[in-house]
Amino acid sequence: MAVEERRRSQLLRGVLDLCLLAVMDEGPAYGYEMTKRLRARGLPIVGEGSIYPLLGRLESAGLVDTYRAESDGGPPRKYYTPSPRGRRALAAGVAEWRATRDSVDAVLGLVEAEVYP
Amino acid sequence: MSQFVEECRREWKRLRVPRALADEMAEDLAADLREAEADGASEEEVLGSGASDPRAFTGGQIVELAHLTVQIGLNHTYQFTARHLVPNSHKTVRITLPADLPSRFKVLAVTRPVPGETNTQNNERIWRVTIGK
Numbered sequence: 001m002a003v004e005e006r007r008r009s010q011l012l013r014g015v016l017d018l019c020l021l022a023v024m025d026e027g028p029a030y031g032y033e034m035t036k037r038l039r040a041r042g043l044p045i046v047g048e049g050s051i052y053p054l055l056g057r058l059e060s061a062g063l064v065d066t067y068r069a070e071s072d073g074g075p076p077r078k079y080y081t082p083s084p085r086g087r088r089a090l091a092a093g094v095a096e097w098r099a100t101r102d103s104v105d106a107v108l109g110l111v112e113a114e115v116y117p
Numbered sequence: 118m119s120q121f122v123e124e125c126r127r128e129w130k131r132l133r134v135p136r137a138l139a140d141e142m143a144e145d146l147a148a149d150l151r152e153a154e155a156d157g158a159s160e161e162e163v164l165g166s167g168a169s170d171p172r173a174f175t176g177g178q179i180v181e182l183a184h185l186t187v188q189i190g191l192n193h194t195y196q197f198t199a200r201h202l203v204p205n206s207h208k209t210v211r212i213t214l215p216a217d218l219p220s221r222f223k224v225l226a227v228t229r230p231v232p233g234e235t236n237t238q239n240n241e242r243i244w245r246v247t248i249g250k
Contacts, residue, residue, distance in 0.1 A: 030145070031145060031146075031149050031163075032152050032153055032163055035149075035153075035162060035163060036156070039158075044162060045162065050163070050165035050174060051165070052146075052174075068141075071148070074148060074152070075148050076144075077145060077148060078141070078145050
């Protein structure tokens with residue numbers, strides 16, 4: 001794996017749980033639906049780990065509520081939505097992410113970089 | 118794609134995942150893969166880096182979805198075994214208690230496996246759950 005890919009993967013791994021909570025906070029979603037919502041925002045998870053273990057971890061931690069329901073014209077699916085505790089975790093995580101991003105920007109933003117294709 | 122799901126189902130069965138849960142996970146996975154295929158998305162987009170390895174994919178899930186069943190007897194300390202459970206402190210262990218357990222009882226403590234408390238015949242680790250009032 002190239003250095004760039006590895007760095008992207010590591011960065012994403014630290015916030016993918018927040019991203020999942022964020023997209024399911026827009027409305028209950030099943031597994032692949034979350035993948036689509038992430039992709040629609042320019043965040044494909046190709047090459048990363050599957051989201052399923054992460055969803056299991058969120059469920060075990062009580063950060064999501066789940067239920068089964070018919071999908072649009074399809075079979076019953078397991079829908080995920082943030083629990084009240086999950087919404088609090090999302091809000092705290094977003095604040096933490098923004099603070100981290102601003103701090104890193106304060107350092108890296110000063111670098112005049114030229115990116116070659 | 119259905120072959121991948123069937124391999125996952127077999128693997129979940131081998132890992133002693135309760136049949137109802139395994140069936141549910143297999144149905145969800147199959148539905149997601151069908152929808153992805155219809156969208157023209159790759160398997161990797163759904164399965165991540167485990168796309169080519171059902172064993173790695175299911176193993177990763179079991180660590181997160183470990184379900185343990187406690188048999189209620191006369192004593193308040195119960196011993197049970199769990200396979201394929203990674204005993205790291207950050208993992209959450211979900212304990213399924215019998216529905217008829219009196220509501221005044223609750224789980225007081227879950228003790229992680231200690232060295233020497235592994236059944237070497239089948240590599241099961243022994244956990245202890247203390248239930249009390």
